[in-house]
Amino acid sequence: MSDIGFVRTEMLPEQAPPASEVGIIGWMRHNLFDGWFNSALTLLSVYFVYKVLAALVPWILSPTWDAGSLAECREILAGLGREGHYAGACWGVINERWIQLIFGFYPAELYWRPIAAFILLGVALAPVLFSDKVPAKLLVFSALYPFIFPWLLWGGTIWGPISALLGFVIGWLVYSAVDKAMSNLVGIIAGTLAAVIWWLVLSGYFVGAMDTIAAIGIEPVESRKFGGFMLSITIGVVAIACSLPLGIVLALGRQSDLMIVKYLCVGFIEFIRGVPLITLLFVASTLLNIFLPPGTDFDIILRVLIMVTLFASAYMAEVIRGGLAALPRGQYEGADSLGLNYWQSQRLIIMPQALKISIPGIVSTFIGVFKDTTLVSIIGLLDPLGLSNAIRADANWNGIVWELYGFIALLFFAFCFGMSRYSMYLERKLHTGHR
Amino acid sequence: MTTLTDPPKEQFRLSMLLYDTRYRSATIQVIALIGFMLLAAWIISNTMQNLAALGKPVEFGFFAEPASYDINQRLIDYTSRDTHLRAAFVGLLNTLVVAVLGCVTATILGVVIGVARLSHNWIVARIMTVYVEMFRNVPVLLWIVFIMAILIETLPAPRAFRGENPEASMMLGDTVAITNRGVYIPEPLFSNTLGDIHLFGDSSLRFNVSLDLMAILVVLGIGIWVSRWIKRRADRIQEQTGDRPVTWWQRTAVIVVPMAILLYLLGFHLGYPELKGFNFKGGTHLRNSLIALWLALSLYTAAFIAEIVRAGILAIPKGQTEAAAALGLRPRRIMRLVILPQALRVIIPPLISNYLNLTKNSSLAIAVGYMDITGTLGGITMNQTGRELECVLLLMLVYLSISLLISAIMNWYNESVKLKER
Incomplete structure (x- = not known):
């Protein structure tokens, strides 16, 4: 019987993984340099990012905030030894005109009114958007808000x-x-x-x-003084708020068993979805007054609001139809078996659930409509894009391009990105329990 | 327990229209129909009164009048002496051109970006996320005017190409000139041309079909058909014997050789743009407005398509990837053979609506002065003739038909790739 020479009595200590597999090096090896193809892509991307930043950052960091005209900007930059067409941005235009880009030609002493309107909008939306954190009693205010909002913006008598x-x-x-x-x-x-x-x-x-x-x-304020982001937000908010009830009616009509009602709704929805918004805006600017009794003449912003509302309601109807279709059949049958009539079952059982499912879709419709409000510049309204042309017509700022577009794009981005993040958060929240 | 009794014979009473579910639906529909017709009648009578007061009865005679405005970017011949109808036709073709170009590039870009966003390469995925968010959250109109500004402001003027030591030079061996007035690319020319077929005589819809192009398409079609036949034959041989004959050179040759012979016979050559005087002459001139619109629409829509592609790929269960990997497929083949064909079924329906959106967004051409159907029929023609009603309604009808046509085609395609289930 042979002797067993050696038996280990204790475990070896754990060895640290090789340095190339952990920490920053390991992460880089796995995520950036895994194979020649990925390494090449990484190097290319780094070079690309470097190039973009090297071009943009010095341009953005230019001390021209207080300049009063484009020529003055050029002087400041030349004083710093930066010559050429793209030596630096001329931020003076934003400094001078940002208020105009936001409020248009709204009287300066009345700025509190749109500000109050949009703060109250947040209050009115809170019980809908964050239903778990805000008391439901605020919904009464939400119901009254559609009447407060136009009064604050347009002013006039409270009656x-x-x-x-x-x-x-x-x-x-x-x-x-x-x-x-x-x-x-x-x-x-x-x-x-x-x-x-x-x-x-x-x-x-x-x-x-x-x-x-x-x-x-x-004090009343005329529509033609509206402009800038205030106009965009007003059109977006009014269109979405008014299109929600219209959209619900259209979606129900499209789902209904009544053939004539159904075809009327389908026809309307598909017609609106089949034509570009710009043609509807042409209708607003040229035809709407022709369609109404002779002598009717109401202002262009109201006409645009009507057409954008009709436009949004067709898309809203499809979103809500999606919500209705996502409800399990049993919910409809359950409502029927309780003996509820059509409207009761819609109000108490179907709509609360269907609307909840469609909130992310409603938010993305809102983002879409909000972005589309820039189209009103084509029919001559002074939304941010329309204003940027007006600003460029000023002799001081003739030749300014990138600063204005960049500023407008940034504001749109902030709005839309924020809303899309909110809608993703909602989607995650609503998703629990569905799978 | 079932007891069937005949329902008691009831006398029809008027109140049953309201209380009896059998009749109530009919009542509602009749009321809806009457309401709709009243609304329509009200609008039409208002319109008639208003138009009569303005002295503009509805008629389409103005389409035969000379348009007397110029369209600089066009596919078919047009002069300012042509009719408004001809102008609208040119505009329609321009709309279709930018829509088709846009859809193709947006799809390619979108698929690449969507796949790249899922890449394991951290920095590539981040760059693509930034791209998607940047383009999705800024209005497309802003992108169009922004890209137009980039083209006008940053590209060299034609005169920068002049002189001994020009500031700018042409690209790709002096064949492509990129200037702030547009891009000049070589144009295909035929010295032994077969001529054109003139359709619709001298009317406003006259249309020349190039026989050269027809011949090329026919030869190409036959080549592809033969190539597919060779592939099917190779498949058959592989099934019978297990060996696959090498066919790539045959399959390439049947397409390339007849095409080369045909092009030689037609005397195919390229007409290069040349700097003459203050501008480039020759070649095909793609104007800035077309390029800005095309680029902006493609980049904007690509961001949406990328998200659709990403969602489609993520919708495929991980087990599919793992099973394919277990079969020994390489990652790129897994993507091509297993994931994408399945993801396509999720991707196509939203893709259709993005194509529709792109086509509708092409109406924003009016912001950069590209003469599409909105720019001609809904723009200058409308302003010159003052026929708002006819022009806008016709414009809507055109877009509606294009939309319906695209969705019909794409739905048909969707049916054909759909999972055949019982």
């Missing part, structure tokens, strides 16, 4: 928005009374008719009468 609100109240009262007395369908028709009659016929007298009794109001 206008109150009368618009009264229209909804009257419609609702008529609906509930008729609904009890006769049927749901008659109730809806009677309610809508009552509201429309109020808005078209009676509200004018009401506003006039109340104005003579108690003239409460703020």
